[in-house]
Amino acid sequence: MKNVVIPIGPQHPALKEPESFNVMLSGERIMAFSARLGYNHRGIEKACEDRTYTQDVYLTERICGICSHSHSTCFVQAVEEIAGAVVSKRALYIRTLIGELERVHSHLLWLGVAGHEVGFDTLLMYTWRDREVVMDILALLTGNRVNYGINTIGGVRRDVAPAQAKQVLKAVNTLEERTKYYIEVATQEATLINRLSGVGILPKEDAIALGAVGPTARASGVDRDVRRDDPYAAYDEMAFKVITDGHCDVYGRTLVRMGELMESYKIIRQVLEKMPEGPLTVKVPRKIPAGEAVSRYEAPRGEDVHYVKSNGTEKPERVKVRAPTLANMQNVSKMLEDRQLADLPIVIAAIDPCFSCTDRTTLINDMSGKETKSMSWPDLRLHGIEWYRSQGIDFSKLNKKLAERADRV
Amino acid sequence: MIRPGKMLRQVLKSIFKKPATTRYPFIKSAMPENFRGKIVFHPERCIGCRMCMRDCPSNAIVIKKVGEKQFEAEFDLGKCIYCAQCVDSCLKKALESSKDFELAAIDRKTLKVKFGADDKRST
Amino acid sequence: MITNALFSILVFPGFCFLFIFGLAAEFIDRKAYARLQNRVGPPWFQPGADFIKLISKEDVLPEEANPRMFKAMPIFALTAAVTAFFYIPLWTTNAMYSFNGDLIVVLYLLTIPTLTFFLGGWYSTSLYSKIGAVRSLTQLFAYEVPMLMSILAPALLAGTWSLSEMSLFYSQHPWYWLSNMLGFGIALISLLGKLEKVPFDIPEAETEIVAGTFTEYSGRLFGLFRLGIDIENVVGASLLAAVYLPFGITSLPILSFAIYLCKVIFIILLMTLMRSLFARFRIDQMLDFCWRFLSPLAFVQVLLSLALKGFIAK
Numbered sequence: 001m002k003n004v005v006i007p008i009g010p011q012h013p014a015l016k017e018p019e020s021f022n023v024m025l026s027g028e029r030i031m032a033f034s035a036r037l038g039y040n041h042r043g044i045e046k047a048c049e050d051r052t053y054t055q056d057v058y059l060t061e062r063i064c065g066i067c068s069h070s071h072s073t074c075f076v077q078a079v080e081e082i083a084g085a086v087v088s089k090r091a092l093y094i095r096t097l098i099g100e101l102e103r104v105h106s107h108l109l110w111l112g113v114a115g116h117e118v119g120f121d122t123l124l125m126y127t128w129r130d131r132e133v134v135m136d137i138l139a140l141l142t143g144n145r146v147n148y149g150i151n152t153i154g155g156v157r158r159d160v161a162p163a164q165a166k167q168v169l170k171a172v173n174t175l176e177e178r179t180k181y182y183i184e185v186a187t188q189e190a191t192l193i194n195r196l197s198g199v200g201i202l203p204k205e206d207a208i209a210l211g212a213v214g215p216t217a218r219a220s221g222v223d224r225d226v227r228r229d230d231p232y233a234a235y236d237e238m239a240f241k242v243i244t245d246g247h248c249d250v251y252g253r254t255l256v257r258m259g260e261l262m263e264s265y266k267i268i269r270q271v272l273e274k275m276p277e278g279p280l281t282v283k284v285p286r287k288i289p290a291g292e293a294v295s296r297y298e299a300p301r302g303e304d305v306h307y308v309k310s311n312g313t314e315k316p317e318r319v320k321v322r323a324p325t326l327a328n329m330q331n332v333s334k335m336l337e338d339r340q341l342a343d344l345p346i347v348i349a350a351i352d353p354c355f356s357c358t359d360r361t362t363l364i365n366d367m368s369g370k371e372t373k374s375m376s377w378p379d380l381r382l383h384g385i386e387w388y389r390s391q392g393i394d395f396s397k398l399n400k401k402l403a404e405r406a407d408r409v
Numbered sequence: 410m411i412r413p414g415k416m417l418r419q420v421l422k423s424i425f426k427k428p429a430t431t432r433y434p435f436i437k438s439a440m441p442e443n444f445r446g447k448i449v450f451h452p453e454r455c456i457g458c459r460m461c462m463r464d465c466p467s468n469a470i471v472i473k474k475v476g477e478k479q480f481e482a483e484f485d486l487g488k489c490i491y492c493a494q495c496v497d498s499c500l501k502k503a504l505e506s507s508k509d510f511e512l513a514a515i516d517r518k519t520l521k522v523k524f525g526a527d528d529k530r531s532t
Numbered sequence: 533m534i535t536n537a538l539f540s541i542l543v544f545p546g547f548c549f550l551f552i553f554g555l556a557a558e559f560i561d562r563k564a565y566a567r568l569q570n571r572v573g574p575p576w577f578q579p580g581a582d583f584i585k586l587i588s589k590e591d592v593l594p595e596e597a598n599p600r601m602f603k604a605m606p607i608f609a610l611t612a613a614v615t616a617f618f619y620i621p622l623w624t625t626n627a628m629y630s631f632n633g634d635l636i637v638v639l640y641l642l643t644i645p646t647l648t649f650f651l652g653g654w655y656s657t658s659l660y661s662k663i664g665a666v667r668s669l670t671q672l673f674a675y676e677v678p679m680l681m682s683i684l685a686p687a688l689l690a691g692t693w694s695l696s697e698m699s700l701f702y703s704q705h706p707w708y709w710l711s712n713m714l715g716f717g718i719a720l721i722s723l724l725g726k727l728e729k730v731p732f733d734i735p736e737a738e739t740e741i742v743a744g745t746f747t748e749y750s751g752r753l754f755g756l757f758r759l760g761i762d763i764e765n766v767v768g769a770s771l772l773a774a775v776y777l778p779f780g781i782t783s784l785p786i787l788s789f790a791i792y793l794c795k796v797i798f799i800i801l802l803m804t805l806m807r808s809l810f811a812r813f814r815i816d817q818m819l820d821f822c823w824r825f826l827s828p829l830a831f832v833q834v835l836l837s838l839a840l841k842g843f844i845a846k
Contacts, residue, residue, distance in 0.1 A: 052464070055466040122568070125569040129429045149494075189412075192811045194813070430571055
C-alpha cells in the first residue's frame, strides 16, 4: 500500500475532545504527523473582558471540566495579587485540599482512559469506579461533583467541618489501598507493560527544548514542579516529594502519575491535620486598581499560567490563559517519529490532552504589512468552500444530490 | 514479577460482589447537604437590591417589582449554572440552594420558573 | 429423506438453533464480562433486540464502494459459519454429515469469515476499513498455523481425518483426551485470534481505526455480520469441545445435549475471562508472540501425540 493520509479526528472514538490529526501512513508505520487545533475555541478570553471579576471566577472555572479548580484558583490568585489582598491561611489550606482532590480525580480518570486506549477495558471500569469515591467527597465538601465553585475573590466560599474532614480521611484511606493495587497492576501486568514501554520516547534534552511541562516532562527526568519551585496556596508548608522518572516513555508517565497520586494522599492528610482557624474570606473591593499580574499553578496536566491586566474598573482589561496541553502538544510529533499507528492513541493520551483548556486565539502579527480585514459569516462560508475546492474536494455534486432529495420530499 | 493476567483474582472476586452500579432511576442516591441544585426564592425577605442579578455569571435571574416592597423572581433554569453565587451575594438570605437536580425538560418554556410575590413558600 | 435433511439443516440443529444459541451465547458473554468488571450488564433479550434493531435500519452504501461485493460479504460469512457446524459431532459421535477429511473442511470453512472481513473492508474503500482489512489478513497468518497444528494433534492420536471418527475413538478410549490439554490451551488462544477478541481484536481496534472492517457497514448488513460473528463463536467453541473435550456422550440424548451445552458455555466463559484480563496486542507483538511462542508449543503437542500413538501401538 502506498502512503495514505488518514485523519484521526475531529470525530474519532479515541479522542475525548475534537481535534484534528493528519497521519501519513505507509502500511502501519507513521511517516508524518500534523496537528490542527482550535475546534474547542469558545472565545473565553474575550468573554472575560465583558464580565465582572466575580462572574469571571465562574467563567474561568468552566474552561475545562477536570482542571476547573486549577484555572479558577490561578485566576483568583492573579486578581488578589493586583488588589494586594492577603488571603487568610484557612482559605489557602482549603484551596490546597480541593486542588489535591482534583489531582486525584484527574489521575484516576487518566488511568482509566489509558487502559481504554490500549484495549484494557477492565482497568477503565475499575479505576472509574474508584473515581466515584473522590467525586462523592468533592460533592460533600463543595456542593458539586465537577466544577467545584469553591473560590471567590478574597478566599473560599465553603468551610470544612470536622465531620466532613473525618469522611475525607476515610475516603483517602480507601483510595490509597486501591492505588497501591493499581501500581501493582501497572508494574506487573505483562500485556500492559508491552503496550506502554518503549512507546512515545522523549529524551530529556528534547523535553526541555520543546517546552514540555507536568508529568510529561517529569517522566523524562526534568525536575520541575510549580508547587515546589514557586509555591502558592499552602504548598510552602507541606512536605512532599516531586516524582520524576527516567524511562522517558509512556510507561514512565504512568509511573509518575501514580507516584503523584500517593503524594497527593500525603498532602491531603497534612492539610487536614494542620488546618489553622481563621476567617474564610477577606473583603476585596469590586473595582480592582490598575495593574497586571502573572500567576502559575500546577494543574494535574502541568503548569498553568494566567495573566490578568486590570484598569481600575469592575471588569478586567485582558485575561490570557496558557494551558499545559498547549506546551505538551508540540512534543507529540517528536514522540511519534518512526512508530506504528497502534501507538498513536496511547501516545496522545499519555500527555493527558485537554483541548478545551488549550484553544485560544493568538494574534499573529502579519509581517508583510497588509491590512487585516474582518470577515462576515457568509464571507467565511465562501472562504471555506474555496479552500476545499483548492484541495480538490468539490461540493457541487453533493449539493445537487441534496437539492434533488429536498425537492422529492 | 511480570506476568500476564495480574488482575485475575480481583476479577474473579467481582463475580461474587454486588455490582458497583446504582440502578438509577429506580434507586436514587441521596445528595449531600450543601449540594447546589435548583435555587429557591423567599419573596418575603427580598428587598429589591438586585445584587444577585449583578453577580449572576449567566444573567439567569431577573427580579421584578410587583408592588410596594413586593418582588418576584424569575429564573431561567436553562441559563443557570447552579454556582450559588446569588445565594452568597444576597444580603437578606432570600435565596437558597435546594437539592433538586432532575430538571431536564422537553419544552424550553417550562424552564422559566417564576417565584411569585405572594408565594409564602417555595413551589 | 429430503425433508429430514431440510429440517436438520434449517431448524435443528441447523440455522434456527444456531441463531438462538448464538444470541444466547452473546448474552452470556456480555453478562459475564460485565460481572467480572463489577458492573450490571445487559438484560437477557439485549442481543435479540440489537439484531432486530439493526435489521430494521437502512444500510448506507459508500459512494465509491463496490455494491455487489459489499452486500455479499455478510451473507458469505454467515453461510460459511453455519455450514461448518454440520460436520462437527455435537452430542452424538456422528455429526450430521461426515466423511474422511471433514476436519480440514471445517477448518477451511472457518477461515472464510476472516476472508470476508478482508474483502468487505477492502471493497468499502474507506481508509479505516482498508487498514482493518489488511490487519485482519496479517493476523490470519499469525494464528492459523498454531491452530492447525494443535487441532492436528488429537487427530493424529486418533489416526483419522474425520471429526466423527475422532469422537468415536475418544469415547472408546476414555482418559486419552487428557494428553491433549496443552493443545487445548493453544487452540483456545488461537480461537481468540480467529474470533478477533481481546487481546487479539486488532483488526477491529475501536480506539485506533474506528471499527476497522465494519466502519462503513450499517443496518441490515451489519446485523448479518454480527450474527455471523456470534454464530462463529458458537461453532468455534463447539469445534474445540468436540476435539478436546470428547467425553460425556451417553445413551440418553437429553443428557448428552445438556453436557454439550455445558461444554460450549464453559469454553465461551473461558474466552470471556481472557477477554477481561489482557490489554490489546500490537500487530507486530502478535506476530512475534504467535510465531515464537505458540507455534513451537503446538509443535511440541504434535510430537507428544505422535509419541503417545507409538506407545499405544506397541
